[in-house]
Amino acid sequence: MARVLPDKKKLQNYLRGAAEEAEPAPPRCRHFGECGGCEFQDRSYAAQLDLKRRALAFVAETILSEIESAGGGTERQNAERLADALASVDPEMIPSPSPFGYRQRMDYVYAFGKAGLRRAQRRWQVTALRECPLLGDAGFAVFQAALELAGRRRIPGYDYMRHEGELRYFVVRRSRAGGIMLSLVTKTLDRRGDVLAILSELLDRGMIVSGHWLHAPGLGDVSFGARVEHVGEPLIYENMNDVRLGIGPNSFFQANPAVAEMAYAKMAEFARSGGEALDMYSGVGSIALTVSRNGVSALAVENQPENLAIAGENIRINSAANVELIAADAVEFLLERAERGGKAPGTIIVNPPRPGVTEKGMEAIRRIGQERLAYLSCNPFTLLRDMAKILDAYSLRSLALYDMFPQTRHFETLALFSRR
Numbered sequence: 243m244a245r246v247l248p249d250k251k252k253l254q255n256y257l258r259g260a261a262e263e264a265e266p267a268p269p270r271c272r273h274f275g276e277c278g279g280c281e282f283q284d285r286s287y288a289a290q291l292d293l294k295r296r297a298l299a300f301v302a303e304t305i306l307s308e309i310e311s312a313g314g315g316t317e318r319q320n321a322e323r324l325a326d327a328l329a330s331v332d333p334e335m336i337p338s339p340s341p342f343g344y345r346q347r348m349d350y351v352y353a354f355g356k357a358g359l360r361r362a363q364r365r366w367q368v369t370a371l372r373e374c375p376l377l378g379d380a381g382f383a384v385f386q387a388a389l390e391l392a393g394r395r396r397i398p399g400y401d402y403m404r405h406e407g408e409l410r411y412f413v414v415r416r417s418r419a420g421g422i423m424l425s426l427v428t429k430t431l432d433r434r435g436d437v438l439a440i441l442s443e444l445l446d447r448g449m450i451v452s453g454h455w456l457h458a459p460g461l462g463d464v465s466f467g468a469r470v471e472h473v474g475e476p477l478i479y480e481n482m483n484d485v486r487l488g489i490g491p492n493s494f495f496q497a498n499p500a501v502a503e504m505a506y507a508k509m510a511e512f513a514r515s516g517g518e519a520l521d522m523y524s525g526v527g528s529i530a531l532t533v534s535r536n537g538v539s540a541l542a543v544e545n546q547p548e549n550l551a552i553a554g555e556n557i558r559i560n561s562a563a564n565v566e567l568i569a570a571d572a573v574e575f576l577l578e579r580a581e582r583g584g585k586a587p588g589t590i591i592v593n594p595p596r597p598g599v600t601e602k603g604m605e606a607i608r609r610i611g612q613e614r615l616a617y618l619s620c621n622p623f624t625l626l627r628d629m630a631k632i633l634d635a636y637s638l639r640s641l642a643l644y645d646m647f648p649q650t651r652h653f654e655t656l657a658l659f660s661r662r
């Protein structure tokens with residue numbers, strides 16, 4: 243039997259082949275080729291955007307043949323509707339204003355005496371980094387200084403193959419306004435004095451405004467953890483579309499704020515036509531707060547406790563009396579709304595993690611039947627699969643590819659729908 247490749251692998255293989263033909267450009271970073279952080283640095287930015295446009299078309303072809311081969315009458319109809327919808331729009335390409343230095347966050351792993359990123363093609367190995375043009379100089383300097391201090395204090399990295407050692411990750415987050423947060427993620431609680439001394443030293447030097455110690459005792463390779471202690475400010479702040487957003491050490495926050503801001507503004511404009519907005523999978527409340535700036539009331543639904551706490555704080559600091567926060571599983575919430583019945587005016591906005599909204603959630607959205615639906619996705623496979631489920635009830639109005647991740651194969655897609 244032929245082996246079925248996972249979606250990620252199919253797209254990776256397709257793009258590898260397509261990239262060979264794409265316009266070359268000199269790579270900017272000395273680690274390009276070995277480091278797994280960037281794949282397309284040796285291609286011009288225009289060529290990278292074209293690769294992503296083709297990636298979306300490749301995903302569409304893959305999903306269409308997957309749905310058709312599922313066989314039944316409903317699947318065939320879904321596939322036809324999806325093909326028609328995709329043929330009816332020309333995806334808009336939204337480039338990143340900066341193809342380098344755009345990242346809000348980098349997670350540098352520390353293992354086998356090396357600190358940096360996983361190697362390309364050899365994900366179990368680490369490339370020790372001396373530069374990283376994705377993050378920007380001030381953030382990278384924090385990582386280098388923290389590594390040097392950890393070395394002086396003889397805190398070992400964490401060998402994730404043998405599960406031995408201590409310091410797993412240096413996570414650097416920065417806001418465009420200049421605040422930098424460093425989180426040190428450790429396996430145990432044994433090195434309290436050393437961890438806090440490193441964070442305090444960087445705070446005293448003025449290199450960071452916020453330093454967190456996070457505890458991740460499990461076997462999983464994770465760059466987040468339980469908050470143990472912090473020095474300086476508990477949060478850093480990003481301003482997007484006149485909304486002030488606090489970011490914590492475990493918060494979800496879009497990797498490229500300059501591009502995210504454009505996607506948020508587009509959704510806010512879309513939701514402006516009336517009724518309330520439901521911001522599903524709301525993180526720290528970024529979309530609900532942007533929407534509310536236009537006088538639209540919003541419900542923000544999220545299930546991760548730290549995101550919820552910070553979303554509450556973000557609502558408060560923005561004096562957004564028209565945003566209500568709900569701690570719930572997004573699909574459960576949608577199902578409960580669908581049960582209640584009655585078509586509501588307004589907009590549903592979904593921005594789910596990689597597995598998408600799922601069949602159950604999309605069915606609930608169909609049943610709720612709000613006038614508009616905006617779906618922002620980091621995974622075009624699940625976006626198109628989910629989309630195919632509702633095209634009998636909604637028409638696709640536009641599709642835009644937001645390049646939040648230059649130099650890599652990743653991108654975000656925003657699909658806007660209106661009820662038929």
Ligand SMILES: C[S@@+](CC[C@H](N)C(=O)[O-])C[C@H]1O[C@@H](n2cnc3c(N)ncnc32)[C@H](O)[C@@H]1O
Pocket residue numbers: 494495496522523524525526527528529543544545546549570571572573593594595
């Ligand atoms: C892709 S992020 C989007 C966050 C936000 N819209 C933004 O732009 O920053 C997905 C969010 O969904 C949350 N999440 C994941 N599964 C969820 C679920 N079942 N119910 C509610 N929220 C969920 C995650 O904690 C995360 O904050």
